[in-house]
Structures are given as structure tokens and as C-alpha cells.
Amino acid sequence: MPMQAPDIEALLRETFPNATIEVQGNDGVHMAAMVIDESFRGKNRVQQQRAVYAALKGKMDGPSGELHALALTTKAPD
Template structure:
């Protein structure tokens, strides 16, 4: 089932309300996305910790072979 970038953004914003979030559909198929998440809560975390926090916010959308979200190219960082 295809999803929309807005659905992904809504879930990320729920977990990181003050973040800058940009989500784009890479292939136009509703399954391959890129997201950039910039949030102060990432300060002091390594990249793996940051990305795990974002994946957790997606509430299992990428889990298993029948996942709604097939691929997410994720960029995370604390603000400059």
C-alpha cells in the first residue's frame, strides 16, 4: 500500500515537534522516500542513535516484508 510523504512527516513531527523536517518521495511510488530531520534533541547523539530515534517515531512502518514504507534515505543532525 502506497503512503504519502505527509504521513511520514506527521509521524516524525509528533516525536520531534520543534524539528525541521523535509520528506520527499524519491521514486514517485509511495514507497521510497528521503527525509532530513534537524532537531536539537540530536545534540550529543551519534548518527546511529539519531536515526534510531527517527525510525522509532515511524511506529513500525518499515517493519517486515509487508511494510508500507520500503526505503527511507535518512539524514539527521542537530542544528548548526
């Protein structure tokens, strides 16, 4: 079953409770997320995105994953 924006945000919020999180998309398969969190400070983009993928707890793993594509924007707060 495809994931919806509120489901994705809830998973991300478990790992990043104080983050600014915006999830967009309405087809349940191809989504976009922006995560701004202090924990990203000093980490490169790859490290930040790996942290977000880990927070999704395998929902993007393999061809049978519930989430097919997630365009990510990650950064530390200004």
C-alpha cells in the same frame, strides 16, 4: 498501502514537534527524509536514525511494512 510524504512528516512531527523536517519522494515506497532536531545533539548518527525509525512506529518493519525504504539525513541544528 504505501505512505506518502505528508503521512511520514506527520508521524515524525509527533516525536519531533520542533524539528525542521523535509520528506521527499513521490512513489510512496522509496522516500527520503531530513530531520534536524535539538534532541540529536550529542548523539551519534546511529542513535539519531534509530530515534527516527522509532518515530515511524513500525511502518518500516518487515516485508509487509508500508514504507520500503527511507534515506535519512539527521543532525542537530547548527
